[in-house]
Amino acid sequence: MGTYLALSSSDRRWPSIADVIDVAGGGLRQRLRGIGATGIDPGVRLAATLALLTATALAGGWAVLELNPWTTAWFGFEQHGTSVSLGLGVWAAWLLAAVVHVVTPGRWTRLTIGLALVLTVGVVPLAAVVDRSRPPLFVLLAQVCLGLVALGVPGQPPVWLRLLPVVGAAAALPVAAIFARSGGDVLTGYYGWPAVQVLPGAGTALFLVTLLVGVGLAARNDLRGAWALLVLLCPIGMLWLHPLAEELAVISYGGGPNADWTTLAAAASIVAAAAAIVMSAAPMVQRRVAFTQAAVERGRAGGSLTTDSAQR
Template identity: 80%
Template structure:
C-alpha cells in the first residue's frame, strides 16, 4: 500500500460514517487514486475538501438530516445580509469625524482605522453576489473573512487602531455561515445584502450625530445585540411560515445561526460574566470575551448535536411483526419511519 493510498484511507476513516466507509471506502479511495498523478504523495487540498464534504453529507443522511442543506442556504443568505448591513453601518461610522468634550474643551478627530478595509471587503462581497453568485461570491466572502481575521495582527504590527475583537468575532462568525450561500439564488435574493447595507446607512448617520467615536463609544454595544435580536426574530418568523407549509428549512437555519446570534450578543454576555466573576461591573476584557465566545460555541454545538441525535433516533429502523402468508410464522422486519 502506497503512502498516498494510506493517507486517503485515513481521510475516509476520519470523515465518513463507519457503515458507509466499510461498504464503499475502498471504492472511494480507488477513485481518488485513479485521478491522482503517479508522483503525488499527499492528497490535494481540493481532494481533502471533497472528502470532508462527502463524509458530512453521508453523516447527515445517516441521521436523516438531509434537509439541513436548504436550511444552511437560507441561514447563509440571512448571515450575509446581516454581515453586509453591519459592514455598511461600521464603514459610515469609520468615516464620520468625531468630537468630544474633555475638561471643557471640544476635541475633534477621525475614527478611521484599519477596519475600513475590512468593511469595504464585505461590501465588495455583497456586490459580487449580485453580479456573480456562486463560486466567485464564496471567494469574495473568503477574502473578507481573511481580512477580518488578519486585521488583528496587522494592527499590532503597524501600530494602528482596529475594530474591537467582539465586533470582528461576530463578523467572522456571520461570514463562516455566509460561505454556504446558494450558487444560483433568484435576483431579488441577491439584492438583499446590498439593500440591507443601504438601509443601515441612516441608522449609522443617527449614531454619528451623537458624536461617539464609532464602535469605541456606545454604538457597538447597542447595534450588535439589536442585530442579533433582529436576526433571531426574522429566522423564527420565517421558520414558522415555512413550517406551516411542512418546510423545515427555517428550523435548520435557526440551528445553524445559533452561534452567530450568540456572537452578536458576545459583549453583553462577557460583561455579565465579568460581573459574576469579579463581583462588580468591570468592563469585559479579552479573557472574559474569549471565555464567553467559547461558551457560545460550545452551547451551539451541544444544541446542534442534540437535535441531530434526536433526529437520528427518530430515523432508526423500527421492528414490526409481519406474518408470513406461506408458512404462517411471524418474523421481524425493519422499516424506516
C-alpha cells in the same frame, strides 16, 4: 478515489483544495444522512443567506462611521482624517462580497467571503505591527462567525436572494449616517456605545427573522428554518457577546458590569460550547423521533392487519 485519480494530471501529487472540500463535504453529508439529519443541507444554505445579509448590513453601517471625519482623542492618542482605524478595509471587503454575490454567485462569492474573513482575522496582528487602531475583538469575532456560516451560500439563488445583502448594506447606511451626524462623545469610537447596542440588536433581528421564516416553512412541513436557526445559534450568541460578558462579570465578581477581555473570552467559550452541544444533539433527537414515529406506524399497521384477520 479512482475517479479523482483518473481526472487528475500525471504530475499532480497532492489533491486540489476544491477536491478536498468536495470529498470532505460529501463525506459529511453522508454521515448526516446516516443519522437522519436530512434537512441540514438546505438549512445551511438558508442560514448562509441570512448570515451574509447580516454581515454586509453591519459592514455598511461600520464603514459609514469609519468615514465620519473628526479629530478627537481616542483611548489616549489622536485620530485624524476620514479613516479612524484599519477596520475600513475590512468593511470594504465585506461590501465587495455583497456586490460579487449579485454579479457572480457561487464560487466567486465564497472566494470573496474567504478574502473578507482573512482580512477580518488579519487586521488584529496588522494593527499591532503598524501601531494603528482596529475594531475590537468582540466586533471582529461576531463578523467572523457570520462569515463562516455565509460560506455556505447557494450557488444559483434567485435574483431577489442575490440582492438581499446589497439591500441590507444600503438600508444600514442612513441609520449609520444619523449616528455620524450626531457627533459628540457618542462617536469618539464607534466600537463603544454604538457597537454595544447595535450588535445585540442585530442578533435579535437575525433570530426573529430566522424564527419567522422557520415557522412559515414548518407550516408546509419544511424543517429548513429549524436547521437554519440551529446553525445560526453561534453567530447570534457572538452578536450578544458583550452583554453576556457583562452579566458574567456581575456573576463572577459582583458589583456593576465590567466586561474585560477575560469575561469576553469566557463568554465566547460558553457560547461556542453551547452551540456545538445543541447542534450535535439535534440530529440524534431527530433520529430518535423518526425511529419512534416509524415504530408507531409499524404498530398501527400490525394492529390493522390483526383486526382484518379477525374479521375474516
